[in-house]
Amino acid sequence: MTIRELAKLTNTSYSTVSRALNDNPKVARETKERIKNVAEQAGYQINASAQSLATGIHRTIGILYPYHSLRAVESIYTVNLMQMLRGELAIQGFDTLIQGYDTIGEDVFHLTRLVRQKKVDALLIIGYEITEEAVIEVAKYTDKFILINPIHDAWVERYDRIMIDHHYGGELAAEVLVAKGRKTLIAIAENSPQFQERIKGFTTIVHIYPGISFSRLVLPSGTFSGAYKFVESHLEELQEADGLFIQSDNSAFGVMNGLLDHGVKIPYDISIVGYDDVDWCDYSRPALSTIHQPKTNVVEAAAQTITSWVLHGKNGSFRGTFKPSFIERKSC
Amino acid sequence: MTIRELAKLTNTSYSTVSRALNDNPKVARETKERIKNVAEQAGYQINASAQSLATGIHRTIGILYPYHSLRAVESIYTVNLMQMLRGELAIQGFDTLIQGYDTIGEDVFHLTRLVRQKKVDALLIIGYEITEEAVIEVAKYTDKFILINPIHDAWVERYDRIMIDHHYGGELAAEVLVAKGRKTLIAIAENSPQFQERIKGFTTIVHIYPGISFSRLVLPSGTFSGAYKFVESHLEELQEADGLFIQSDNSAFGVMNGLLDHGVKIPYDISIVGYDDVDWCDYSRPALSTIHQPKTNVVEAAAQTITSWVLHGKNGSFRGTFKPSFIERKSC
């Protein structure tokens, strides 16, 4: 079923059919309705390839995500984010083409392939793993892309991006631990740029209050088992602390289980605050108090902005920042 | 950059350029190489819409997944499956368009939209939630679709599908519990068709051995908290049992935590076997012994079959069944 056949069925030209279907105001209302009815009856569906070729618009957004982040349970946050983005884009009438990218030895070609082959109109790039070189490459082919949750760095500010105020997240964690009367605090994270802002925020607050001792410990691996093993090699230091800020829930679960296995009582002996607010926070024992990263705001802003660029052209630039919040459970 | 420009750069016609780029054997080797080099230099990328329109092939597969299964932590299995499918399809040179479908009040239009609009060549439909009516509707528009992990039911066998032998999975669980010397067994699951085969398999084995008492309990909700609450309302029955077969890991975590909170020792007092083998099985205390659902085989078979259908036409039908296996951890 094509518009030509539809034209025959309705005794019009296919130009008129095309206009009617696109709600062109120049078509007489009566003609338009007649055509639309017949199209509906006939079960007509537009051929997206032909429309794309003619208009240059594909009504499809590419989502690029870091492979790395989807290997295991770590994935939950990213996966939820992607599902929500897909849902929001669908509401705007767009389809979603998903593509992974690799951090190491990143083949830049693949980042831009969807745009260059005209399979998508624009790109949503997820994750702190994207590098400046990669973004520069993307920018050669399109200006319609948004970085979602990139690291906090100067170069990022030259591009459209939407991110979470991790400095504030760190501040929140410190405020909570101090409010609980904790005096010997340790911030624990992998040695990765994404955690620096959280630590900075945390430190800022800690320094305001007198009588608080504070140190940092670096996690060799942020996985559950990496964090678990970490406890065994740092047991003494950890046992002397009474407040822990562990910068991903996943690591927090590992540390928490490690401590529990060594007889440490949580939150009696030590308070723990995680980061992310994944679903499992409710299920761990004790349930994990954590810093919640807002997703709904991020998703809506990203989806609505990018689809508007596609449909109406990109007029200005876009910078969005959302604040995290503290979720109290049982671990502190 | 189009093939016309490429034709000028190489002093040939654009027909020849097209043939060269498609490795048409009729083009002289020397000409072909020259054109390919120039194309490479110029950074030429084919316009996918134009190619699709001309050939009718889009090199894109639609993956339909049940929204429902991606709400929370339950998602892990499905999400991993989708990521793996995407990866395997990418290896075959196909892109992936992802679309959710809803179980309740399922709008069938959306299931077939991608095919009807010619955005994808074929469909991979994930999940036991797909209904016969929905599949009948899909079949009206294409014969190129594969059901992945549908429920075990007669109608399913009329379509191409790939699934896991859950009857065997249930048998495995029973064998394990019996081998541990457990005598009072309870199988626990939601009241949903997907679990019936597991129960059947379990029952088959239980009946072989003398002196085993066996009962079934229905879970009102398969979520962690649903399963947790379930323990409180069925504490007596559960305390009398010494072996539990809980038919999703997720529910198993809830039941396990509920029992632990009531002083039940696992696996000392009672053995627990879950189902799925999600990542969290390693992290729970005790780590959860479970039935592993194979994913690699499923993914490879599905992706390779569907892309072959698109590229070379669908010749026959496809039925694949893979066996699960038992993974021993600490809960039994």
Next chain:
DNA sequence: CTGAAAGCGCTTACAG
């Protein structure tokens, strides 16, 4: 308000 025509960027049967 409607139609005929050109064009989007490819592929491929037909001729040579």
Next chain:
DNA sequence: CTGAAAGCGCTTACAG
């Protein structure tokens, strides 16, 4: 082995 031409199914400037 290569080129000219028709066609895939739409949109839209141009005429009327």
